[in-house]
Amino acid sequence: MTEPLNVEQTAARLREADPVLILCHKNPDGDTIGCGSALYYALTALGKTAAVLCADPVPRRLSFAKPRLFRGEFEPQLVVAVDVAGVQLFGDTGLMPAYSRRVDLCIDHHAGNNGYAQYTLLDDAAAATAELLCDVIEAMGVQLDAQMADCLYTGLATDTGCFRFANTTAKTHRAAARLIEAGARVEELNTLLFSTKTRGQIEAERMAQSHLEYALEGRCALIWLSQDEIENSHADPADLEELTALPIGIEGVKVGLTFRQQPSGSWRISIRTAKGVDAVAVARRLGGGGHLRAAGCELLGTLDNVKSAVVTEVQAVLDAPEEAVCRES
Ligand SMILES: [Mn+2]
Incomplete structure (x- = not known):
């Protein structure tokens, strides 16, 4: 200890x-x-x-x-x-x-x-x-x-x-x-x-937006970028953090997910939540961690499998009122 x-x-x-x-x-x-x-x-x-x-x-x-x-x-x-x-x-x-x-x-x-x-x-x-x-x-x-x-x-x-x-x-x-x-x-x-984005960032944003999809009756929005797309965008992977603001910035969305494929092939998932929804609760169910409104985890698998695994846990947290209630005022 x-x-x-x-x-x-x-x-x-x-x-x-x-x-x-x-x-x-x-x-x-x-x-x-x-x-x-x-x-x-x-x-x-x-x-x-x-x-x-x-x-x-x-x-x-x-x-x-x-x-x-x-x-x-x-x-x-x-x-x-x-x-x-x-x-x-x-x-x-x-x-x-x-x-x-x-x-x-x-x-x-x-x-x-x-x-x-x-x-x-x-x-x-x-x-x-x-x-x-x-x-x-x-x-x-x-x-x-x-x-x-x-x-x-x-x-x-x-x-x-x-x-x-x-x-x-x-x-x-x-x-x-x-x-x-x-x-x-x-x-x-x-x-x-x-306030400044590289052309690579803009290119990556354009590709990520083209993959935008909604789940759980619009309470969850997600975007993703494959490793090939990240490479083709010429964006510095470290500059892709801002992408995570995109899905949670959509009206009505309670949980915004951003999936970025890592060079190893695994998927790094960023979880952003609206007020009153605990991002760490979602991340912990998937072996990750983080903060109340911004958390993450890393999963191996095909994009479809990983997406459905994450959305399942998002649903569990959104539908479990006690767990989803934040202790923030
Ligand atoms: Mn810090």
């Missing part, structure tokens, strides 16, 4: 350690890369050696974060994971397996975090791990600079859909305010992260 830590205890462990290896999750998003990078800069500001390890490349859109990437050049004294809810999310390429089995410290905001690390700072009320890491970095005695602020703002903004999702709280906005004061380039980042 993991030992829970508070912000001060977490900061103290980071202050004591050198060198530090920071692990991000596979299929990296703005929160894991933003946090990994910000923590790298904070440790560097304290004169420490640190580097970031991720099983997948840093998405082009997040390349401005520019953390030092780990190439095995030091033996870490502390291995810390950011925004990683379970060991299966580390991935198994490159150097990752050598370190993902002995994680000392985990900083995370996923309610389903299974306590794989020796010590864990977990706050499932935080909209993003970045919200939590703002406090940790300050408790480390590090002054937030513009580079750290950009990285942390990216985590906050991407996990909240630019401060629109239900997870956004007053604390999220206070964290954002601190980051803006520290120099976060809000307009540039929001344009980069939310």
Whole structure:
């Protein structure tokens, strides 16, 4: 079992350690890369050696974060994971397996975090791990600079859909305010992260929309992209996350599903739900996890089999009032 830590205890462990290896999750998003990078800069500001390890490349859109990437050049004294809810999310390429089995410290905001690390700072009320890491970095005695602020703002903004999702709280906005004061380039980042699409993204969107279908009397909408289509679109797979907003954005839809085929052939399914429907309840039935309104899982099988398996569980959750009721106000 993991030992829970508070912000001060977490900061103290980071202050004591050198060198530090920071692990991000596979299929990296703005929160894991933003946090990994910000923590790298904070440790560097304290004169420490640190580097970031991720099983997948840093998405082009997040390349401005520019953390030092780990190439095995030091033996870490502390291995810390950011925004990683379970060991299966580390991935198994490159150097990752050598370190993902002995994680000392985990900083995370996923309610389903299974306590794989020796010590864990977990706050499932935080909209993003970045919200939590703002406090940790300050408790480390590090002054937030513009580079750290950009990285942390990216985590906050991407996990909240630019401060629109239900997870956004007053604390999220206070964290954002601190980051803006520290120099976060809000307009540039929001344009980069939310208002600009590559031609590949538009092409992928067009193909996904052409596959739009409805299930469960219109309460569920789904889109999908095969691996061939993803390749032919020339979209960076990391840029396809926004597709998941499409089916749930349709009037009357309670559960929006996005199926993306992975290079291995398996299907990665993103589950987005309307207020009052628990996305994690659907994901858990399929071996996945996530947040109340945004969750996911990965399944093997033909598209038809996978679709019907997921829709069956969606129906079970929608038709089970007790399970479907969220504890949100
Ligand atoms: Mn996150």
